[in-house]
């Protein structure tokens with residue numbers, strides 16, 4: 008895996024939100040950035056009961072989440088046709104490119120690949136041909152997509168549990 012710094016910038020998306028964009032061309036298989044944040048559990052998120060906090064958090068284990076880091080990694084958007092995925096190796100959680108990326112491209116991952124818990128859903132307007140419109144946990148993905156994502160190594164073990 009190639010590791011590099013300074014590859015991304017924060018910018019505005021066409022959906023009037025913030026997103027993370029490639030500052031330069033990035034090769035397939037690059038660990039683009041490392042996720043951070045306070046490690047919290049489901050109960051903590053439920054007690055906060057804040058959509059903003061939940062939307063800036065990510066699941067990283069069966070009952071383990073990164074709360075908002077207030078850094079650039081909070082702003083990576085979902086896509087149903089992603090160009091990156093999340094790789095969890097021990098304590099390190101990295102965003103890795105699935106293919107070569109061009110300077111200026113927005114980076115995204117399929118949120119469903121890291122979500123195992125039930126109860127969180129989000130509307131999607133990513134505009135992909137295969138847009139699922141409602142994003143939930145991994146088990147709700149079409150079988151074909153699940154198989155493909157697992158084959159490509161895009162799905163942490165805990166999310167694959169039935």
Ligand SMILES: [Zn+2]
Nearest residue numbers: 087131133138
């Ligand atoms: Zn979509």
